[in-house]
Amino acid sequence: MTGEHGIPAGRLAQWLPTQRWFAGKDRPVDVVRPHEPTVLIEGDPALWHVVVDVVQGERIEPYQLFVGWRSGTPEIASSALFGEGSDRYEACGDADLTAMLLDAMAAGTRIDGLSFAAEPGEQLIGGLRARPITTEQSNTSLVYGGQYILKLFRKLSPGINKDLLLHRALQAAGCAHVARVVGSITGELAGEPVTIGMLQEYLPDAVDGWAMASTSVRDLLAGPDLQPDEAGGDFAAEAERLGAAVAEVHADLARALGTEPVDRAELARTVQAMHERLDQVAAAVPQLAPQVPALRAAFDAVGAADLPPVSRQYIHGDLHLGQVLRTVGGWLLLDFEGEPAAPVAQRHALQSPLRDVAGMLRSFDYAAQQFLVGEAEHGPETAARAQEWAWRNRAAFCAGYAEADGPAGDPLAHAVLLRAFELDKAVYEVAYEHANRPDWLAVPLAAIARSTEEGEGSRDQ
Ligand SMILES: Nc1ncnc2c1ncn2[C@@H]1O[C@H](COP(=O)(O)OP(=O)(O)O)[C@@H](O)[C@H]1O
Numbered sequence: 001m002t003g004e005h006g007i008p009a010g011r012l013a014q015w016l017p018t019q020r021w022f023a024g025k026d027r028p029v030d031v032v033r034p035h036e037p038t039v040l041i042e043g044d045p046a047l048w049h050v051v052v053d054v055v056q057g058e059r060i061e062p063y064q065l066f067v068g069w070r071s072g073t074p075e076i077a078s079s080a081l082f083g084e085g086s087d088r089y090e091a092c093g094d095a096d097l098t099a100m101l102l103d104a105m106a107a108g109t110r111i112d113g114l115s116f117a118a119e120p121g122e123q124l125i126g127g128l129r130a131r132p133i134t135t136e137q138s139n140t141s142l143v144y145g146g147q148y149i150l151k152l153f154r155k156l157s158p159g160i161n162k163d164l165l166l167h168r169a170l171q172a173a174g175c176a177h178v179a180r181v182v183g184s185i186t187g188e189l190a191g192e193p194v195t196i197g198m199l200q201e202y203l204p205d206a207v208d209g210w211a212m213a214s215t216s217v218r219d220l221l222a223g224p225d226l227q228p229d230e231a232g233g234d235f236a237a238e239a240e241r242l243g244a245a246v247a248e249v250h251a252d253l254a255r256a257l258g259t260e261p262v263d264r265a266e267l268a269r270t271v272q273a274m275h276e277r278l279d280q281v282a283a284a285v286p287q288l289a290p291q292v293p294a295l296r297a298a299f300d301a302v303g304a305a306d307l308p309p310v311s312r313q314y315i316h317g318d319l320h321l322g323q324v325l326r327t328v329g330g331w332l333l334l335d336f337e338g339e340p341a342a343p344v345a346q347r348h349a350l351q352s353p354l355r356d357v358a359g360m361l362r363s364f365d366y367a368a369q370q371f372l373v374g375e376a377e378h379g380p381e382t383a384a385r386a387q388e389w390a391w392r393n394r395a396a397f398c399a400g401y402a403e404a405d406g407p408a409g410d411p412l413a414h415a416v417l418l419r420a421f422e423l424d425k426a427v428y429e430v431a432y433e434h435a436n437r438p439d440w441l442a443v444p445l446a447a448i449a450r451s452t453e454e455g456e457g458s459r460d461q
């Protein structure tokens with residue numbers, strides 16, 4: 001144990017890599033250096049907020065922890081204890097302790113360097129208990145009494161978090177496709193404000209797009225003679241509505257935060273970045289090697305052609321079916337942070353809205369292909385029907401986007417750029433799956449192989 005509050009820095013180096021939200025699992029943790037803790041609850045039980053610098057070779061990244069302690073023999077899951085024999089635990093699962101986070105926002109409290117605040121004009125209901133959500137996520141979210149959801153950002157970067165920034169901008173623009181932000185927690189890091197948490201209205205009846213799309217594909221593949229438009233779970237109407245929702249979010253972001261034109265020099269930088277990503281991923285994943293020349297040709301086609309103009313703007317940055325929720329009122333977009341591995345400056349860079357379109361098109365491919373991965377039994381007919389499902393829903397999504405007049409216009413009018421963005425995303429996915437879910441690596445690899453075999457003449461482009 002080190003420090004008067006007993007933060008077990010030595011044990012944290014072993015504990016952190018066991019946590020789903022820890023983003024540094026690709027290399028060993030050398031040392032963990034806690035900053036001065038903030039006492040949130042004093043006494044028994046006690047709660048501290050602690051920022052720790054995690055040192056991994058040259059890389060030093062700050063993460064936040066909520067550290068709990070109570071006397072006696074508390075029932076704490078062993079995975080929450082900071083190592084065997086430690087009496088300090090990760091407190092996000094302790095409802096007696098986390099209740100204070102909402103109460104402090106409701107009261108507008110300041111504790112040392114931490115500011116807890118309701119958004120202007122919001123009256124928060126305090127006194128609610130929280131439970132952590134159990135879905136796979138990169139941060140930690142607590143649901144308070146089915147009313148609010150508080151996202152605690154784990155890896156911290158100085159400045160207002162892009163998720164909070166874009167939610168606020170969209171809300172101020174009257175956008176119907178985001179959950180309302182009602183509060184926030186802000187701290188200080190390297191002399192700058194840093195977003196610790198974002199409180200939003202919780203939508204208990206929402207279903208995520210990945211679950212809905214997966215149900216639709218499963219339904220189709222279960223009926224051997226069905227076509228995608230005949231299956232009971234046809235998703236095309238939802239895909240079209242989703243396309244319109246994304247177009248409206250893009251238009252609101254463009255109006256609220258501005259756009260910049262894309263000249264040839266900017267396009268050349270974009271192509272260069274695609275090549276650089278490919279260099280890195282191909283070096284780490286040898287299975288990508290056969291596709292590298294065709295990928296390079298698809299990227300270079302962007303620089304060579306006289307393309308219709310698309311301006312740059314704030315975009316979602318990591319849009320896929322798991323980042324959208326269907327409520328009775330329509331589709332909502334979540335989690336505007338961008339790609340988890342991207343440096344913060346890159347996440348804030350203005351980009352083509354076609355990148356988000358490409359992300360969602362990749363996701364339709366994932367939804368269709370997930371049931372074929374490792375499934376040696378399926379024949380060519382099953383693969384063809386899964387492909388048909390993806391084509392149908394990709395086309396419906398693009399039609400919805402075009403109809404709603406998003407800033408990218410009709411995505412299919414930008415076939416060369418859209419194809420390059422899709423392939424670039426698939427290269428990112430190869431790296432993501434290689435590092436996180438090796439069983440899924442076949443999905444983006446197969447998509448790249450199909451696309452490079454078919455060339456630009458593929459079905460929907
Ligand atoms: N306002 C909300 N209402 C209901 N569920 C939500 C809401 N916001 C997020 N969720 C759920 O929480 C999950 C994680 O949220 P997300 O913002 O993607 O976190 P992370 O950045 O940690 O991945 C989502 O997939 C969704 O299931």
Ligand SMILES: O=P(O)(O)O[C@H]1O[C@H](CO)[C@@H](O[C@H]2O[C@H](CO)[C@@H](O)[C@H](O)[C@H]2O)[C@H](O)[C@H]1O
Nearest residue numbers: 138318320321322339340359362363366429432
């Ligand atoms: O949701 P995150 O911001 O953590 O995004 C990361 O994880 C996603 C997987 O959970 C990953 O998405 C990929 O798999 C999805 C199916 O699980 C699929 O719908 C997406 O199209 C595919 O990219 C995402 O790339 C990664 O950044």
